[in-house]
Amino acid sequence: MSRRRGHAASAAVAIVLACALSPGCGEERGVNPVPLSGTNTPDPVPTPPADAGPVKRTISLRNPLGGPAGNLFADGDFELSALPEGQSGQYGWRAFNDTGTAELSIKVETGGLCRTGLRCAVLEPATILFARGAAAAGGNGHVASLWIKMAPGDACDAARVLLVFCDTFGILKKLSSEDEPNADGWCEYGGVLPPKDSSVCLYLESHLSAPGLLDSAVLGPDDGTVSPHSGVIWPPPPDTSARMMAVREIIRRRMRFGPPFGQ
Amino acid sequence: MRRRDLSGLAALWLVAVASPDAFGGTFDSRGQYQKDPAAAAYLDFSSPPERYLPPDAEMKCEPPMFQIETLEDALDGTGALRLDVVPDCAERLLIQLPAEQGSYRATAWMRHGSLNARIVVEYTEASGLPSTVAKLFPTGRVTSDGWVELASNEFSVAGAQVERAYIRLVSFAGVAGVDLDAVEVGSLGEFNPQKACTGQADFACGPDAVCIAQQCVPGQAYVPVLPHDAIRDDMVDMLASRLRLFFGGRQSRAEFLPDALAEVEGMRTAKTAWQFWNGFATAVHRLHDWHTSVRGGPDAPRPPSGRLNACFFEGDADSSQGSWPKDPRYHDILVSHVGPDAAGLKPGDRLVAIDGVHPLDWVGSLIAVDWGFHSATDPDNFADWAERLGGPSWTGGGLILKYATSFTVIRCDSATMTCSDIPETVTVADLPPATGGDDIACDNRPSYHLSTNIPSESNHYVFWDIFRGPIADTTPSEAIFGMVWDNLFGGGDPNGYVNTQIQDATAEWKAGARGVILDHRAGNGGTLDAAENLTKLVRPLETAAVTRMPIEIAGDEGPADAAEGQAIFDKFKTSHGYDIGDPGHDPLLPVALILHRDGSASDYMPFGMKGAPKVRIFGPHATAGAFSTFIEFTYWNGLGFALASGDTIASTGQPLIGRGVAPDEVILPRQSDLLAGKDTLHEAALSWVRQELKP
Numbered sequence: 017m018s019r020r021r022g023h024a025a026s027a028a029v030a031i032v033l034a035c036a037l038s039p040g041c042g043e044e045r046g047v048n049p050v051p052l053s054g055t056n057t058p059d060p061v062p063t064p065p066a067d068a069g070p071v072k073r074t075i076s077l078r079n080p081l082g083g084p085a086g087n088l089f090a091d092g093d094f095e096l097s098a099l100p101e102g103q104s105g106q107y108g109w110r111a112f113n114d115t116g117t118a119e120l121s122i123k124v125e126t127g128g129l130c131r132t133g134l135r136c137a138v139l140e141p142a143t144i145l146f147a148r149g150a151a152a153a154g155g156n157g158h159v160a161s162l163w164i165k166m167a168p169g170d171a172c173d174a175a176r177v178l179l180v181f182c183d184t185f186g187i188l189k190k191l192s193s194e195d196e197p198n199a200d201g202w203c204e205y206g207g208v209l210p211p212k213d214s215s216v217c218l219y220l221e222s223h224l225s226a227p228g229l230l231d232s233a234v235l236g237p238d239d240g241t242v243s244p245h246s247g248v249i250w251p252p253p254p255d256t257s258a259r260m261m262a263v264r265e266i267i268r269r270r271m272r273f274g275p276p277f278g279q
Numbered sequence: 280m281r282r283r284d285l286s287g288l289a290a291l292w293l294v295a296v297a298s299p300d301a302f303g304g305t306f307d308s309r310g311q312y313q314k315d316p317a318a319a320a321y322l323d324f325s326s327p328p329e330r331y332l333p334p335d336a337e338m339k340c341e342p343p344m345f346q347i348e349t350l351e352d353a354l355d356g357t358g359a360l361r362l363d364v365v366p367d368c369a370e371r372l373l374i375q376l377p378a379e380q381g382s383y384r385a386t387a388w389m390r391h392g393s394l395n396a397r398i399v400v401e402y403t404e405a406s407g408l409p410s411t412v413a414k415l416f417p418t419g420r421v422t423s424d425g426w427v428e429l430a431s432n433e434f435s436v437a438g439a440q441v442e443r444a445y446i447r448l449v450s451f452a453g454v455a456g457v458d459l460d461a462v463e464v465g466s467l468g469e470f471n472p473q474k475a476c477t478g479q480a481d482f483a484c485g486p487d488a489v490c491i492a493q494q495c496v497p498g499q500a501y502v503p504v505l506p507h508d509a510i511r512d513d514m515v516d517m518l519a520s521r522l523r524l525f526f527g528g529r530q531s532r533a534e535f536l537p538d539a540l541a542e543v544e545g546m547r548t549a550k551t552a553w554q555f556w557n558g559f560a561t562a563v564h565r566l567h568d569w570h571t572s573v574r575g576g577p578d579a580p581r582p583p584s585g586r587l588n589a590c591f592f593e594g595d596a597d598s599s600q601g602s603w604p605k606d607p608r609y610h611d612i613l614v615s616h617v618g619p620d621a622a623g624l625k626p627g628d629r630l631v632a633i634d635g636v637h638p639l640d641w642v643g644s645l646i647a648v649d650w651g652f653h654s655a656t657d658p659d660n661f662a663d664w665a666e667r668l669g670g671p672s673w674t675g676g677g678l679i680l681k682y683a684t685s686f687t688v689i690r691c692d693s694a695t696m697t698c699s700d701i702p703e704t705v706t707v708a709d710l711p712p713a714t715g716g717d718d719i720a721c722d723n724r725p726s727y728h729l730s731t732n733i734p735s736e737s738n739h740y741v742f743w744d745i746f747r748g749p750i751a752d753t754t755p756s757e758a759i760f761g762m763v764w765d766n767l768f769g770g771g772d773p774n775g776y777v778n779t780q781i782q783d784a785t786a787e788w789k790a791g792a793r794g795v796i797l798d799h800r801a802g803n804g805g806t807l808d809a810a811e812n813l814t815k816l817v818r819p820l821e822t823a824a825v826t827r828m829p830i831e832i833a834g835d836e837g838p839a840d841a842a843e844g845q846a847i848f849d850k851f852k853t854s855h856g857y858d859i860g861d862p863g864h865d866p867l868l869p870v871a872l873i874l875h876r877d878g879s880a881s882d883y884m885p886f887g888m889k890g891a892p893k894v895r896i897f898g899p900h901a902t903a904g905a906f907s908t909f910i911e912f913t914y915w916n917g918l919g920f921a922l923a924s925g926d927t928i929a930s931t932g933q934p935l936i937g938r939g940v941a942p943d944e945v946i947l948p949r950q951s952d953l954l955a956g957k958d959t960l961h962e963a964a965l966s967w968v969r970q971e972l973k974p
Binding site for chain 1: 306308309310311352366389390391392393416417418419420421422423424425426427449451452453454503507509510513514516517518519520521524525569570572767768770771772803804805806807808810828829830831832833834835854855878879880881883905907908909910911912913914915919921
């Protein structure tokens with residue numbers, strides 16, 4: 017913990033140095049680690065001179081690997097899962113059609129359009145996403161959060177976000193959110209879980225009316241430092257259960273016990 | 280006070296936007312891009328760029344895969360390129376570089392989707408120079424409207440000899456294509472000429488380059504830039520945490536993870552991009568795991584000039600240990616089989632040294648050099664290292680050709696069954712070029728023994744195929760059948776090729792065989808269904824183990840003792856069981872299983888076979904011990920890594936990862952047998968089956 021504070025302090029120094037040494041200052045330097053809850057407001061940025069005219073864009077410096085480092089989702093920030101069309105593998109995020117019977121490629125957005133990091137997923141209508149995770153060690157419970165930028169006019173319930181056991185797909189918690197997106201169009205989904213002895217994954221169904229964005233999924237140990245949403249117990253209707261079992265079958269039956277990367 | 284603050288911020292802003300420390304251009308106070316006035320080349324797409332189409336491009340790649348877009352939020356001006364590259368194609372945009380020698384860095388800005396970009400400089404044929412490549416990766420700079428900065432590291436160009444220079448682009452994962460703007464090549468100054476080298480032990484290339492195929496390859500050309508100080512620790516933290524939270528099982532975490540994490544820590548103080556990213560690659564290699572690997576990294580700009588079309592494997596050099604003793608740690612390395620252009624090597628010849636050390640010690644020295652470095656999880660298994668010494672690079676082999684200066688052999692004579700007392704050292708650079716014939720694949724099989732449906736002896740391309748039939752030189756009344764295969768990828772499909780073949784084979788053998796020889800000496804694994812299916816031939820149904828993977832609890836060190844392991848097995852045997860056998864198995868049929876270099880599902884399969892009353896496993900050592908699956912991570916521009924994740928707990932409570940399945944009969948290919956044209960392991964297996972024939 018003290019080491020982390022040390023990093024935070026040195027990072028605070030580093031941002032000044034960054035601004036002194038680097039172009040594009042106004043840098044969103046403090047994006048990592050990502051808070052487990054709450055907004056991810058960039059650090060204050062230098063303001064251009066008053067007579068410079070309207071600002072077209074701001075420039076920031078972000079960690080291309082995403083974060084936070086303790087994230088129990090393998091690639092919660094969606095920085096390490098982007099693949100060319102038709103390729104698939106055992107990556108942090110996987111996408112499926114709306115019946116869960118076929119794997120899909122995931123489209124990507126970039127830069128400051130995403131909440132954190134350099135990349136985020138385009139959340140298309142009528143799709144299912146699955147994020148690989150692990151349970152917290154040491155008998156800790158879990159805190160989870162996820163951000164979705166909704167299509168205009170969609171309420172936050174246009175996406176259903178569940179924490180599930182990775183292997184059985186037994187539902188652990190439905191993440192809860194406000195009813196409507198915030199002023200920037202984002203909904204935050206959150207929930208807590210008690211300790212688990214099997215891995216925890218995220219299962220998401222998109223009922224958006226048009227493509228949105230998905231980013232900054234974080235699963236962390238519930239160590240009392242955050243005040244997350246509680247989430248809700250949610251018995252799934254039969255059609256959802258059927259879709260979940262279809263996705264589970266693909267993941268389980270095709271789990272590879274051979275060389276990665278087609279070696 | 281307020282005025283003073285604003286003044287300070289404005290000054291800071293000006294410093295920031297005007298800093299010369301940029302990778303490429305800078306931004307003015309409104310966020311409008313300002314190219315570097317000293318840029319050597321610049322594409323702002325205010326007009327269509329000139330493209331380059333290679334003469335051998337596929338027809339589907341011929342039409343332009345871009346259009347000029349007029350955008351209010353183009354990064355520079357109002358024009359940007361919208362790329363929509365057809366799968367398996369690339370777009371190439373020409374760049375005019377100065378005619379003199381120089382050193383450069385390329386930058387580009389993209390948004391929406393993903394982009395693999397690299398600078399390629401091709402030289403005139405008369406120059407004799409191989410192409411220069413420099414890949415572009417994110418720097419971390421982004422804009423609020425979605426632009427992401429990509430940059431290369433420094434690359435040198437012999438300007439007067441350039442045939443053409445271009446940026447090669449592959450776009451994907453965009454909803455409606457990928458935007459590109461402000462492609463800039465900035466001049467950095469000092470020119471570093473291409474250098475030749477003899478091998479990886481040659482220091483001619485310096486610390487930031489790798490000697491591949493007698494050419495110094497700048498490592499920085501293939502990796503991202505050194506992360507900015509402001510984000511470097513966060514990046515290291517993130518990479519370290521992926522290893523710490525998700526890697527491995529009990530044995531592999533205890534034995535290998537600490538060294539890997541120490542290597543990652545070294546990245547914090549790296550002085551160059553190559554030191555940083557090669558540090559991570561080395562850390563992954565230090566995890567010493569069959570499923571764990573990195574991809575990307577340096578590659579030879581042109582293939583080796585010579586050919587070494589030979590395969591090597593571990594053996595017992597019983598005909599030459601008098602003149603060159605066996606190494607106390609490693610097995611001897613023998614030539615298994617050869618194709619044309621094998622430097623005169625023949626089966627039974629012995630490889631005693633590479634660059635003066637034992638061949639396997641030499642492979643181990645490549646841990647910080649070869650991004651394809653690959654180890655068995657079991658620390659006493661070196662079969663993967665031996666197999667990669669020879670064979671073609673397109674199968675992951677060819678290490679000698681890529682990295683060695685010389686190798687030393689003891690040649691033998693099959694006519695006299697003797698070996699020379701005088702070792703001969705061959706200089707890799709002197710190997711003659713290819714004269715024809717297939718590249719020989721290395722499958723640890725000196726020969727095949729089916730009487731029909733035989734894999735080609737001229738290339739050993741078993742790969743994804745399954746070959747089965749009667750064993751050669753046996754009688755119909757003996758009814759001994761065999762199968763030669765390396766692939767267990769059933770893919771969860773009971774009606775797929777692999778599972779159908781296995782099911783059909785076992786049905787036929789139960790009906791009509793008196794003995795079976797399974798030859799699986801280059802077991803590449805696959806999925807557990809195929810492994811389970813094969814065990815149905817030989818034993819009753821039981822749950823042999825539970826698979827707990829990918830890692831269930833982050834950073835889990837595994838069960839502390841057998842009792843804890845037993846409790847895990849008991850709890851999960853119904854939901855996560857590795858179920859082997861079948862009530863309809865054949866308890867009287869002898870089955871010999873021959874192994875050599877086998878991992879993952881090809882660990883589980885012999886694990887499920889071992890101990891069955893009529894099964895005997897023949898091999899030189901335990902299997903790879905890769906009792907897990909893996910998680911993959913893909914970064915930008917082909918850079919990625921995979922981590923083994925999870926463990927398997929046997930019904931005894933023993934975690935299995937890191938300890939391979941030991942043969943029932945430990946037997947090495949003998950040099951004297953190879954000289955006599957015999958396959959030691961097959962001979963032993965056949966002899967045993969003949970003793971055990973089903974009544």
